[in-house]
Amino acid sequence: MDNQANYAIELRELTKTFGEVVANDKVSLTLRRGEILSLLGENGSGKTTLMNMLSGIYFPDHGSILVDGKEVTIRSPKDAHDLGIGMIHQHFKLVDVLTAAENIILGLKGGGRLDRREVGRQVKAISEKYGFEIDPDQKVYDMSVSQKQTVEIVKVLYRGANILILDEPTAVLTPQETAKLFAVLRNMRGDGKSIIIITHKLHEVMAISDQVAVLRKGQYIGTVPTCETNPQKLTEMMVGHAVSLNIDRPKTEYQDLRLEVKGLNCRGAEGVKALEDVSFEARGGEILGIAGIAGSGQKELLEAIAGLQKVESGHIFYYPPHPNSEIAGLHVPVDKAGEELVGKTPTQIQKIGVSLAFVPEDRLGMGLVASMDMVDNMMLKTYRQGKGPLVDRKPPRELAMRLKEELEIVAPSISTPVRRLSGGNVQKVLVGREIASSPTVLMTAYPVRGLDINSSYTIYNLLNEQKKRGVAVILVGEDLDVLLELCDRILVLCGGRVSGIVDAEQTTKEEVGLLMTHLSGTGKEGAAV
Amino acid sequence: MSVHTEHREPLIRLAKRDDIPRAQAWAIRAAAILLALVTGGLIIAVLGHNPIQVYASMVEGSLGKSRVLRETVKKAIPLLGAAVAIAPAFKMKFWNIGAEGQILAGGIAASYFALFWADSLPRPVLLVVMAVAGILAGGVWGLIPAVFKARWGTNETLFTLMLNYIVLGFVRYLQAGPWGPDLNANGYPKIPMFDSAALLPKALGVHIGWIIVLAVTALMFGYLKYSKQGYEIAVVGESVRTAQYAGMNVSHIIRRTMFLSGGIAGLVGFLQVSGASGTLTENTAGGIGFTAITVAWLAKLNPFVMIAIAALLAILEKGADTIQTLYTIPASAADMLTGIVLFFMLGCEFFISYRLIVRGKGERTHE
Numbered sequence: 001m002d003n004q005a006n007y008a009i010e011l012r013e014l015t016k017t018f019g020e021v022v023a024n025d026k027v028s029l030t031l032r033r034g035e036i037l038s039l040l041g042e043n044g045s046g047k048t049t050l051m052n053m054l055s056g057i058y059f060p061d062h063g064s065i066l067v068d069g070k071e072v073t074i075r076s077p078k079d080a081h082d083l084g085i086g087m088i089h090q091h092f093k094l095v096d097v098l099t100a101a102e103n104i105i106l107g108l109k110g111g112g113r114l115d116r117r118e119v120g121r122q123v124k125a126i127s128e129k130y131g132f133e134i135d136p137d138q139k140v141y142d143m144s145v146s147q148k149q150t151v152e153i154v155k156v157l158y159r160g161a162n163i164l165i166l167d168e169p170t171a172v173l174t175p176q177e178t179a180k181l182f183a184v185l186r187n188m189r190g191d192g193k194s195i196i197i198i199t200h201k202l203h204e205v206m207a208i209s210d211q212v213a214v215l216r217k218g219q220y221i222g223t224v225p226t227c228e229t230n231p232q233k234l235t236e237m238m239v240g241h242a243v244s245l246n247i248d249r250p251k252t253e254y255q256d257l258r259l260e261v262k263g264l265n266c267r268g269a270e271g272v273k274a275l276e277d278v279s280f281e282a283r284g285g286e287i288l289g290i291a292g293i294a295g296s297g298q299k300e301l302l303e304a305i306a307g308l309q310k311v312e313s314g315h316i317f318y319y320p321p322h323p324n325s326e327i328a329g330l331h332v333p334v335d336k337a338g339e340e341l342v343g344k345t346p347t348q349i350q351k352i353g354v355s356l357a358f359v360p361e362d363r364l365g366m367g368l369v370a371s372m373d374m375v376d377n378m379m380l381k382t383y384r385q386g387k388g389p390l391v392d393r394k395p396p397r398e399l400a401m402r403l404k405e406e407l408e409i410v411a412p413s414i415s416t417p418v419r420r421l422s423g424g425n426v427q428k429v430l431v432g433r434e435i436a437s438s439p440t441v442l443m444t445a446y447p448v449r450g451l452d453i454n455s456s457y458t459i460y461n462l463l464n465e466q467k468k469r470g471v472a473v474i475l476v477g478e479d480l481d482v483l484l485e486l487c488d489r490i491l492v493l494c495g496g497r498v499s500g501i502v503d504a505e506q507t508t509k510e511e512v513g514l515l516m517t518h519l520s521g522t523g524k525e526g527a528a529v
Numbered sequence: 530m531s532v533h534t535e536h537r538e539p540l541i542r543l544a545k546r547d548d549i550p551r552a553q554a555w556a557i558r559a560a561a562i563l564l565a566l567v568t569g570g571l572i573i574a575v576l577g578h579n580p581i582q583v584y585a586s587m588v589e590g591s592l593g594k595s596r597v598l599r600e601t602v603k604k605a606i607p608l609l610g611a612a613v614a615i616a617p618a619f620k621m622k623f624w625n626i627g628a629e630g631q632i633l634a635g636g637i638a639a640s641y642f643a644l645f646w647a648d649s650l651p652r653p654v655l656l657v658v659m660a661v662a663g664i665l666a667g668g669v670w671g672l673i674p675a676v677f678k679a680r681w682g683t684n685e686t687l688f689t690l691m692l693n694y695i696v697l698g699f700v701r702y703l704q705a706g707p708w709g710p711d712l713n714a715n716g717y718p719k720i721p722m723f724d725s726a727a728l729l730p731k732a733l734g735v736h737i738g739w740i741i742v743l744a745v746t747a748l749m750f751g752y753l754k755y756s757k758q759g760y761e762i763a764v765v766g767e768s769v770r771t772a773q774y775a776g777m778n779v780s781h782i783i784r785r786t787m788f789l790s791g792g793i794a795g796l797v798g799f800l801q802v803s804g805a806s807g808t809l810t811e812n813t814a815g816g817i818g819f820t821a822i823t824v825a826w827l828a829k830l831n832p833f834v835m836i837a838i839a840a841l842l843a844i845l846e847k848g849a850d851t852i853q854t855l856y857t858i859p860a861s862a863a864d865m866l867t868g869i870v871l872f873f874m875l876g877c878e879f880f881i882s883y884r885l886i887v888r889g890k891g892e893r894t895h896e
Binding site for chain 1: 755757758761763764773774776778
């Protein structure tokens, strides 16, 4: 019993099921005071479900929760909050038009009077204590993602939380911002707060935590002290078997100019400037990474190239593949002097013999039709082929069967609606279809988001294969470690502008991180190309 | 230990079903119809009649003799036609509730040729011209909201609904003026009956509209399932973003589909004026465009299933007519019976998509 009192939180055999799915199966876990625990696991391993039970969003089917050695019942977020448990969600729950301070006190009970000065003072005190940078009077809509996160954290601290749960807090942060967050977390630990951080980035686990708890498919695998483990061992715990963590970067024979983007300007959905004077080249036989904070113009850039985004000014020139490369001559010959893609619709681009493959970020909302089966999804871009008013489902059926086998897509059959497939299999269907069109340019946005480690490596290999065939691969990514290992060059976007194009083998994560938040001199762009 | 657990769960909660075995779905539907009949029976009993007798008369009155059977088929034709008409629009998630107006628009155009060209055109030509005019007029009436939606993003539900009133007002105007008293010798405000040349021939005692509608139904099934355009409609309905990504011209597809939808409704209008009533009246559409939504929805937009649903509704309607006269049950009560059956049928779809979990049961069964 002595020991138990040392635990800020003890979970005993928590079980939660959703229908047939057992999200958590008798998970037990302990968290000491003044400790940072990483909760590690692949997507779908039950991390978020477990934490949601702790913060009162779900109620466990079975098992018990002990806070400070006493068994408690957490029925609602309010109960959790009364017990000093605060959760910082992946998607922020802030009111845009209110200030930081207003958001922090929002929903708190109290008299009718709001003493802004007093709130501001307390917020300042918390910030100074732990090293946050926050302006209580700043409106949320003026804040960067990292500032919004700060508000969320201060909010739970203001409400007196002693136990903080952060759900993938670094997913939206640059390396510099991550470092800042970690410093703050360490200060909190020093102050005796207990912290659980949900993540699947191994190097962050190693950097921040004292203990690592691993979940796999809803099962609790074990807890190990961070200092006694390494990324390789943790991966094996997560996946259940040994995997190689090295990403290949093969050398290719031909590197020829494929896409030339010149002074591209365009506006996003709300008329906000999304791309400003973007210029770069993409070559066949290389992977060009595109890094940047989410919403820096990545989506608009890819969609502009694909002919889906209206361009205000600028050019996109396409050049046919090198005559010696594998993919040469597969399509209608294109003007060697370059074909302008700006102002053309996707169909027009296709008609002039430009084979663009595009794996968009929104897989089920844009790249695929969620309610249709694999066969019907295979023909999304090719259904016009063949004479007559009827569709020919034979070629797509054959393609679906081939892909299912080659990419080991796990699906009851090729006539199962794709929305029933798991994230990794959905992505294999999409990437497989795009690659099957034997593209000369392959654009992918966040291709491994939400995928387990094995599927991620399948996707990396597929990209590398295309690169070796002479395809110009453009990869928008969020995990800088992966971009640095996989890409040949990395283009960094910052606020819709190119802040730098760097050689992936020479550069460091810190350099890319800096470019993500600061526009360097324009000289750099020219120099690196 | 965890004594609190049990208090948490609400008495009944809902869970979305992922999939349901076909047999179970049909069992739920059968149960729904049975419940509807029982509930309806209670009402009949309260009105002082024998439910079983009344039900028997309903069947007898709608299917029993070849004469009443023909009447029932006549009721089913426009219902099925209109349901098939809105199917492509609904599949595209374009909420066309303007079939009513599109039927009338088609009816007006067909009537124009029936009233003024009957003498100068040979009969087959006249009928074809009337049909084409009906299709074009209905198509244009369906196209208008599509153009506005594609251009300015207007709400198609309100738009198609409002267009219904415009065309209905126009029919009243025609009745009261140019096509009514002016054409009738006695100056009666009613559009005169068509010349017999402008009436559809009959097959098996019913105007040949039934053959036309069945053919359109089969064509629509194939169109939605096997044609390139049908595939485009399905993709646009699922996600406009995906359609654009696939290189589809979304506004063109919306316009084309709505022209088709309105065109078929217009054809139904032609069948109504030329086949069913022999003239144009305010009641040519008579709510068919709205009832068709129920038919299409219950059939899950499958044209072949629509045949069964349209038939069922026609039977109910005809049966309700019969018991009104036979038992002097008020018309409103007879309509209520129809309403109850529909309510249960629509309601049971909810239980096919969701299941109820009673406290302490359901999710724990696997342990």
